[in-house]
Amino acid sequence: MRLIPTLAALCTAAGMAAADPDFWQYEWPRTDFETTTVESWIEIISGGPPKDGIPAIDDPAFEPAATKEGLDPREPVITLEIAGETPRAYPIRYLTWHEIVNDTVGGIPVAVTFCPLCNSGITFDRRTEAGVLSFGVSGKLRNSDMIMYDRQTESWWQQAIGEAIVGALTGTDLATLPSWMESWEVFLARNPDGLVMQEPDFPRRYGSNPYVQYDTSHRPFLYNGENPPHDIPPLVRVVRVGDAAWPLTRLAEAGVLTEAGITFTWTAGQASALDTGRIGQGRDVGNVRVRDADGRDLPHDVMFAFAFHAFWPSGQWMLGDG
Numbered sequence: 001m002r003l004i005p006t007l008a009a010l011c012t013a014a015g016m017a018a019a020d021p022d023f024w025q026y027e028w029p030r031t032d033f034e035t036t037t038v039e040s041w042i043e044i045i046s047g048g049p050p051k052d053g054i055p056a057i058d059d060p061a062f063e064p065a066a067t068k069e070g071l072d073p074r075e076p077v078i079t080l081e082i083a084g085e086t087p088r089a090y091p092i093r094y095l096t097w098h099e100i101v102n103d104t105v106g107g108i109p110v111a112v113t114f115c116p117l118c119n120s121g122i123t124f125d126r127r128t129e130a131g132v133l134s135f136g137v138s139g140k141l142r143n144s145d146m147i148m149y150d151r152q153t154e155s156w157w158q159q160a161i162g163e164a165i166v167g168a169l170t171g172t173d174l175a176t177l178p179s180w181m182e183s184w185e186v187f188l189a190r191n192p193d194g195l196v197m198q199e200p201d202f203p204r205r206y207g208s209n210p211y212v213q214y215d216t217s218h219r220p221f222l223y224n225g226e227n228p229p230h231d232i233p234p235l236v237r238v239v240r241v242g243d244a245a246w247p248l249t250r251l252a253e254a255g256v257l258t259e260a261g262i263t264f265t266w267t268a269g270q271a272s273a274l275d276t277g278r279i280g281q282g283r284d285v286g287n288v289r290v291r292d293a294d295g296r297d298l299p300h301d302v303m304f305a306f307a308f309h310a311f312w313p314s315g316q317w318m319l320g321d322g
Contacts (some may be wrong), residue, residue, distance in 0.1 A: 072280020
């Protein structure tokens with residue numbers, strides 16, 4: 001894997017910060033470190049940037065998809081379609097550099113999230129029993145996955161599972177909303193009257209990939225856990241639905257696969273965001289839709305195999321081998 005030098009320097013400089021709440025307390029004076037489900041603080045490390053060093057986006061601006069310029073046809077977006085609302089596309093070119101977008105769609109407060117190191121793109125409902133939360137990027141990682149924090153209590157949340165793992169809200173789960181990654185041209189063809197997030201007003205190299213050749217490397221970055229079982233390479237993509245995972249290669253070979261009451265549809269034409277230096281020029285990993293027996297979109301995640309194994313160690317691998 002080759003990282004852009006500035007990113008590599010940040011990660012190397014801070015990656016080994018002490019795994020100790022006493023060390024973190026100065027930066028997190030409001031966080032209740034006594035309340036946690038984390039068994040060992042060694043599991044949590046710094047990813048490099050400090051708290052809010054990767055700035056989440058609040059109240060993003062949108063523009064008509066039909067007039068949007070500058071996006072490559074195959075580059076990925078996260079699509080959110082809520083009944084009765086204009087479909088919205090959140091380009092990965094922005095989420096790569098911000099990781100969280102706090103938005104409100106159809107009166108529903110949502111957090112659209114993307115962890116590049118796990119390829120995990122999930123949309124959460126920000127409403128909880130503790131009230132509506134807004135999220136920022138903590139700068140910490142666990143199993144190479146982003147740890148978010150809520151600005152109301154400064155509890156820490158594991159992005160891959162949508163659960164608070166440190167702080168006053170420990171054990172609270174976020175509801176996951178159906179959203180999916182697809183190419184910009186696929187979104188635009190289906191939603192010519194849709195909306196697309198505008199470029200944020202930050203000095204970032206939008207459209208570039210700071211994790212060049214990451215998803216063809218042999219080992220995940222800042223990850224010391226077990227490799228997946230069944231000789232599955234750690235950085236291959238799987239489609240997770242609940243606690244089960246289907247290899248993306250299996251879905252691509254099938255095109256359409258119905259199993260366990262779920263129908264997967266794979267079509268070519270989406271670039272990997274973690275391959276070449278320009279996101280839209282990455283190799284083709286395809287588009288996946290995941291629906292139930294009634295044709296409704298299901299919450300799911302297209303993540304790396306190592307992350308699925310790390311957070312669902314007893315999860316079911318849907319390999320289709322009998």
